[in-house]
Amino acid sequence: MTVAVIADIIASRRLDDRAGAQRAIVESVRMVQHDLPVAGGPLAPVVGDELQGEYDDLSGALASLLLLRLALPDDVDCRFGVGVGEVRPIELADRTVPEGPAWWAAREAIDHIERLQTRAAPLARTWIVLAEGQDASMTETIALARAYALSRDQLVSAMSERSRRLTYGRCVGRSQRELADIEGISQSAVSQALSAAGSAALVEGFAALTARVRS
Template identity: 50%
Template sequence: MVIAVIADIVGSRELGDRSAAQRALDETIAQVERDRPLAVQPLTPTVGDEQQGVYRELPDALLSLLMVQLRLPEGLAFRFGVGIGEVRPVASVHGELADGPGWYAARAAIETVHAREQRAVPRTRTWIVGAPGQDEVMETVIAAS
């Protein structure tokens, strides 16, 4: 099992200089990875305002995501969907595509963040979802996180 993370930029459509914001995000992620290389695949831009990353363990993912969020400059923030489950590559003429229950769980988690962040105080920015088939220990860890 691995931890799949989808991150998207909060308020990306309202950013005055999206390119400068992306550079700041890239630099922040790179700095966190230099300081604490915890990711199997560090957060990497995919399309639009979305990034994806993969971690071996839930504590590694949560620590890394917290460090990224804390180091972002004023006015920039991510929301995170954390999925626990298998991830696998799918062959494509464009290279390998990320797929699997871990990614589906991460998508469900980020959709939960979107739904809850407007009504929670402080705002919800991260949610964790386990793909079907998690053992009791992982279910307990998710519930406690």
């Protein structure tokens, strides 16, 4: 089983600096991969405003995408389509083209989340689809993952850029004192910002996702 992820930049055509947005995403992906080196390849730009990547398991993929959302600056945001299933890459003379049910599911997922953003859940950014032909026992896991992703997206989308930085720091194990020194504010201000943003739930969820990776 492979977890395929397609990401695209939201409202990219309205950005004043599209190239700068791409660079910010690539730099954020590199930082996330350094801080959480999960199995599989990280997201990489492919064409236009789209990035793609493959991960070895769903927990690692969701943990990485959370850190990426927390790492992005205020003026750059992405939506993510996550497909779980088989990958059957096509070998060409000069490159390998990603293909297969996991990628079809990821495309379905990103189309779904875009529709969801325009109606019931404007702050939603992540959707997960189980590819056809996969073990039916995965259905409940995917349903739980969708519910978790919607809830955490609501929290992250409502955060300020500083609150996201602070939450990222807590996820990767930095103390409130360290974060206060980095931000040039008091430890009390860090604590208040984290509390107001609801960061504790995200940090605990991240710890649950990465328990196996970090053990």
